[in-house]
Amino acid sequence: MIEAVGLTKRYGDKTAVYNLSFQVRPGSVTGFLGPNGSGKSTTMRMILGLDNPTAGHVTIGGYPYRKLPNAPRQVGALLDAKAVHGGRAARNHLVSLAQLSGIPARRVDEVLGVVGLQDVAGKRSKGFSLGMGQRLGIAAALLGDPQVLLFDEPVNGLDPEGILWVRNLMKSLAAEGRTVFVSSHLMSEMALTADHLIVIGRGQLLADMSVKDFIAANSAGFARVRTPDTEPQLREKLAGALTEAGGHVLPEQDGALRVTGLPLPRISDIAHDTDVRLWELSPHQASLEEAYMRMTQGAVDYRSTTDQKAGLQQQLPPGAQPPMPVPGQGQPGWYAPPPPQQGGQPFAAPQGQPGPYGGPGAPAAAPAADAPNPYAQQTPQAPQAPAQPPAAPAPSAPAALTKPEDAR
Amino acid sequence: MAATQVVRSEWTKIRSVASTVWTLSLAVVVTIALGMLISGLSAHEFDNMSERDRLSFDPTFISFAGMSLGQLALIVFGVLVVSNEYSTGMIRTSLAAVPKRGTFLASKVAVATGLALVVGVATSFVTFFLGQAMLGDHRAEIGDPGVLRAVLGGGLYMALIAMFSMGVAAMLRSPMLSLGILMPFFFLVSNILGNVSATEKIGRYLPDQAGSRIMQVVTPIDDDKPYGPWGGLGIMVLWVVAALLGGYLTLKKRDA
Numbered sequence: 001m002i003e004a005v006g007l008t009k010r011y012g013d014k015t016a017v018y019n020l021s022f023q024v025r026p027g028s029v030t031g032f033l034g035p036n037g038s039g040k041s042t043t044m045r046m047i048l049g050l051d052n053p054t055a056g057h058v059t060i061g062g063y064p065y066r067k068l069p070n071a072p073r074q075v076g077a078l079l080d081a082k083a084v085h086g087g088r089a090a091r092n093h094l095v096s097l098a099q100l101s102g103i104p105a106r107r108v109d110e111v112l113g114v115v116g117l118q119d120v121a122g123k124r125s126k127g128f129s130l131g132m133g134q135r136l137g138i139a140a141a142l143l144g145d146p147q148v149l150l151f152d153e154p155v156n157g158l159d160p161e162g163i164l165w166v167r168n169l170m171k172s173l174a175a176e177g178r179t180v181f182v183s184s185h186l187m188s189e190m191a192l193t194a195d196h197l198i199v200i201g202r203g204q205l206l207a208d209m210s211v212k213d214f215i216a217a218n219s220a221g222f223a224r225v226r227t228p229d230t231e232p233q234l235r236e237k238l239a240g241a242l243t244e245a246g247g248h249v250l251p252e253q254d255g256a257l258r259v260t261g262l263p264l265p266r267i268s269d270i271a272h273d274t275d276v277r278l279w280e281l282s283p284h285q286a287s288l289e290e291a292y293m294r295m296t297q298g299a300v301d302y303r304s305t306t307d308q309k310a311g312l313q314q315q316l317p318p319g320a321q322p323p324m325p326v327p328g329q330g331q332p333g334w335y336a337p338p339p340p341q342q343g344g345q346p347f348a349a350p351q352g353q354p355g356p357y358g359g360p361g362a363p364a365a366a367p368a369a370d371a372p373n374p375y376a377q378q379t380p381q382a383p384q385a386p387a388q389p390p391a392a393p394a395p396s397a398p399a400a401l402t403k404p405e406d407a408r
Numbered sequence: 409m410a411a412t413q414v415v416r417s418e419w420t421k422i423r424s425v426a427s428t429v430w431t432l433s434l435a436v437v438v439t440i441a442l443g444m445l446i447s448g449l450s451a452h453e454f455d456n457m458s459e460r461d462r463l464s465f466d467p468t469f470i471s472f473a474g475m476s477l478g479q480l481a482l483i484v485f486g487v488l489v490v491s492n493e494y495s496t497g498m499i500r501t502s503l504a505a506v507p508k509r510g511t512f513l514a515s516k517v518a519v520a521t522g523l524a525l526v527v528g529v530a531t532s533f534v535t536f537f538l539g540q541a542m543l544g545d546h547r548a549e550i551g552d553p554g555v556l557r558a559v560l561g562g563g564l565y566m567a568l569i570a571m572f573s574m575g576v577a578a579m580l581r582s583p584m585l586s587l588g589i590l591m592p593f594f595f596l597v598s599n600i601l602g603n604v605s606a607t608e609k610i611g612r613y614l615p616d617q618a619g620s621r622i623m624q625v626v627t628p629i630d631d632d633k634p635y636g637p638w639g640g641l642g643i644m645v646l647w648v649v650a651a652l653l654g655g656y657l658t659l660k661k662r663d664a
Binding site: 049067079080085088089092099101102140 | 417418509
């Protein structure tokens with residue numbers, strides 16, 4: 001059990017972590033999410049007593065880490081895969097850690113086998129790939145057979161087989177009743193691995209709930225409606241009718257409509273009443289990634305901007321389509337529909353804004369998975385005026401997109 | 409967690425990196441080779457020396473002439489033992505495993521100093537005997553008054569230099585910064601301060617100037633140093649204690 005109470009860390013006038021309180025319970029995998037620079041690693045370091053909190057405290061099993069009796073047998077941690085002396089052989093690295101708590105050398109060979117590094121045990125770790133470094137770090141964490149395990153980005157650099165292995169390892173460790181605390185950027189990975197989530201942004205707690213609740217609370221499902229491509233006027237007609245009925249309609253890149261606020265049978269009924277044939281009517285559950293993006297979009301410190309290539313841009317050959325901006329790049333709010341309970345402002349996505357290359361207006365882009373080829377589109381979509389939310393003014397210049405009003 | 413466990417772990421760490429072998433063997437080779445060279449040259453020059461220089465002729469101290477360069481290798485050894493932890497990031501793994509930072513630093517310094525002492529004393533004896541062999545008729549014997557003290561003191565001096573470097577490295581953390589300060593200081597600055605008459609009185613209290621007094625058997629005629637061999641070594645020990653204390657406080661207070 002890890003317990004943080006009012007944890008705060010300041011570096012000079014920069015606050016890395018502010019008033020963070022949470023508990024990590026034994027018996028489940030707790031995911032620790034947050035954008036780059038949100039204070040995940042700082043929090044991990046404070047848990048391990050490496051950094052001193054400016055205020056508040058964090059304990060493991062009731063003890064501050066520095067007071068923990070025989071810490072290596074109670075807590076195992078992987079903080080940084082490259083936090084080893086590159087000139088030291090992998091086995092010697094683990095032996096030196098094992099000797100600290102009287103762990104026999106036999107155990108070192110055991111964990112080397114567990115992480116699959118037995119063949120390179122005598123090799124210097126500077127020749128290791130990132131994935132091998134991660135395996136060595138995981139071996140070090142497992143060494144003392146600890147009850148509490150912390151992993152900072154454990155799947156970075158691992159191959160698919162390694163990722164699957166780590167996923168099963170975390171789950172089995174938790175199933176044995178241990179406390180497992182894992183930070184990651186890979187939402188899809190967390191969705192498969194974690195039972196519980198702690199989300200921070202700018203050093204503050206954003207959410208502390210189960211994965212299921214998190215998705216439900218932060219993102220609603222939506223319906224995808226597709227009308228015959230051959231008759232664009234039908235789509236206009238249906239969009240109008242759906243909006244009138246209280247739904248929120250967002251056009252997708254490939255001409256489909258994304259509808260929230262109406263149950264699927266109702267959409268079908270409306271289509272029937274307005275004499276619009278449907279090619280597709282499918283339910284979609286928002287992913288953890290979308291829910292996460294929605295939650296943290298105001299708390300992202302480092303956001304990429306659209307690459308303008310000013311002065312580098314070659315004149316396009318006549319007749320060529322200017323490339324569409326990559327979905328998500330420099331565009332806050334392109335991802336998930338909001339939870340319905342927030343009411344009334346479904347789409348923060350800017351619509352019909354001028355493209356950054358002076359090209360045709362780019363409709364709000366669908367997630368990349370839904371738009372396999374954004375460049376293939378030949379006819380720009382007309383913006384769906386009725387769906388334009390009044391409270392979410394679309395920023396007009398790409399430069400302004402890099403700094404949403406709540407970003408600083 | 410018993411301190412002996414931490415000491416064993418530190419021993420595993422120190423013997424499993426190549427830099428230990430390189431720096432220590434460089435110290436041995438440089439000290440012995442340069443000592444032999446200077447001893448041989450001095451024996452050759454003895455007949456041309458003035459009466460005054462002949463009276464101050466100290467065969468023991470001359471055989472330790474290589475120490476001025478050999479100590480630089482020991483400085484590198486001391487700095488790397490500590491700052492490698494920081495430059496590689498290993499310090500986080502180490503401190504996560506040994507939350508008591510005082511125990512961690514003390515064990516590390518103890519292991520590295522023990523190693524430096526063994527190597528230092530061995531080097532000191534070899535240097536003495538080979539240097540005296542080069543000096544021929546002008547040699548000193550190990551049984552002469554003060555000679556054994558000087559030879560053992562040479563080993564102590566090498567260990568203390570390494571300890572001092574560890575303390576400085578624990579304060580500065582970066583190997584580049586530590587070496588960038590220590591190397592020029594001991595190679596140039598200290599010598600200049602100790603030989604320019606205006607700064608001589610301060611320079612003689614610097615760790616290497618004071619500490620190397622232990623290796624002198626014959627006191628130079630115009631010597632006005634206010635301390636003897638052991639007094640000089642005591643001054644050096646004070647420097648070492650100050651450096652290690654600074655290193656300990658830095659480690660305890662700062663984030664890793």
